[in-house]
Amino acid sequence: MAWIADTYAALSPGHLDAIACVTGKPVTEGGIHGRKEATGRGLAYALAEACSYPEDMAALGLSTGLDGKRVVVQGIGNVGYHAAKFCREGGARIIAIAAPEGAILDPGGLAEDEVVEFRTRTGSMLGFPGAASMPRGADVLEIDCDVLIPAALENQLTADNAPRINARIIVEGANGPTTPEADEIFRSKGTLVIPDLYANAGGVVVSYFEWLKNLSHVRFGGLQRRHQAARDLRLLHAIERATGQTFTAGEQASIVAPPDELSIVNAALEDTMASAYQGIRDARQQQPEVEDLRTAAFLIAINKVARAYVELGVFP
Numbered sequence: 001m002a003w004i005a006d007t008y009a010a011l012s013p014g015h016l017d018a019i020a021c022v023t024g025k026p027v028t029e030g031g032i033h034g035r036k037e038a039t040g041r042g043l044a045y046a047l048a049e050a051c052s053y054p055e056d057m058a059a060l061g062l063s064t065g066l067d068g069k070r071v072v073v074q075g076i077g078n079v080g081y082h083a084a085k086f087c088r089e090g091g092a093r094i095i096a097i098a099a100p101e102g103a104i105l106d107p108g109g110l111a112e113d114e115v116v117e118f119r120t121r122t123g124s125m126l127g128f129p130g131a132a133s134m135p136r137g138a139d140v141l142e143i144d145c146d147v148l149i150p151a152a153l154e155n156q157l158t159a160d161n162a163p164r165i166n167a168r169i170i171v172e173g174a175n176g177p178t179t180p181e182a183d184e185i186f187r188s189k190g191t192l193v194i195p196d197l198y199a200n201a202g203g204v205v206v207s208y209f210e211w212l213k214n215l216s217h218v219r220f221g222g223l224q225r226r227h228q229a230a231r232d233l234r235l236l237h238a239i240e241r242a243t244g245q246t247f248t249a250g251e252q253a254s255i256v257a258p259p260d261e262l263s264i265v266n267a268a269l270e271d272t273m274a275s276a277y278q279g280i281r282d283a284r285q286q287q288p289e290v291e292d293l294r295t296a297a298f299l300i301a302i303n304k305v306a307r308a309y310v311e312l313g314v315f316p
Contacts, residue, residue, distance in 0.1 A: 042202015
């Protein structure tokens with residue numbers, strides 16, 4: 001993407017915001033920290049938010065939170081790898097991973113880093129130590145689990161295999177992994193499908209943050225870092241004087257250290273994914289005719305466009 005920005009700048013001399021013409025650039029060329037893993041991280045944030053509602057989880061026979069959730073991931077590319085990584089770090093257990101050559105299964109849990117290292121070294125996941133190998137990767141979609149993350153190809157969940165899908169929650173990491181016929185089956189089964197148009201939007205969200213950074217010409221947190229650190233240090237000293245207790249150097253450093261760009265980006269992504277899910281969930285709950293989150297998400301999007309047309313007076 002850097003060459004696109006450079007070419008645009010060369011063809012648009014004097015255009016101050018030329019670097020903002022495209023996103024996904026290297027960090028050294030105006031890009032932003034956290035963009036590569038943003039889609040997978042966004043999936044984990046979406047799942048964590050969905051699992052935070054006790055009544056929704058009770059309806060699925062699950063506890064709240066990611067802790068202990070059995071997760072199956074189809075795909076070990078950028079999206080699948082990072083989705084597995086951040087779900088595992090959030091307390092979930094990755095029990096199976098599928099790739100083009102097949103799938104591996106370990107009810108005790110898989111570490112995505114070790115799987116990728118083994119696959120890179122041997123050319124295949126099959127034979128990963130301690131895991132059962134499944135030559136037909138599609139079979140992994142049907143094993144009993146709490147969460148299924150199809151993060152590879154479209155049309156993976158169909159009318160043929162949907163009746164045999166045992167996941168309570170499906171988080172769509174790929175674009176269009178579920179066919180309309182499968183969607184209908186999942187609705188009848190009570191499966192919670194977190195749709196792709198929301199769930200895998202983390203990459204686009206962070207690309208937007210990159211665009212904002214480029215337009216402002218300042219990295220996130222760059223202007224206020226020292227001011228914030230000095231303010232927090234004064235607050236710590238005030239607490240020490242009031243309590244007679246002294247913070248250790250390590251405690252002081254961890255509290256006073258201002259957030260870096262990656263921390264700001266991740267926090268903003270989490271907030272965006274959480275608030276968006278809340279809106280989709282509310283739309284579904286407030287309108288009985290809306291049967292699932294996918295319909296609710298489309299309804300919100302269409303209403304936003306319609307409202308803009310009405311308020312802007314766009315004709316027709």
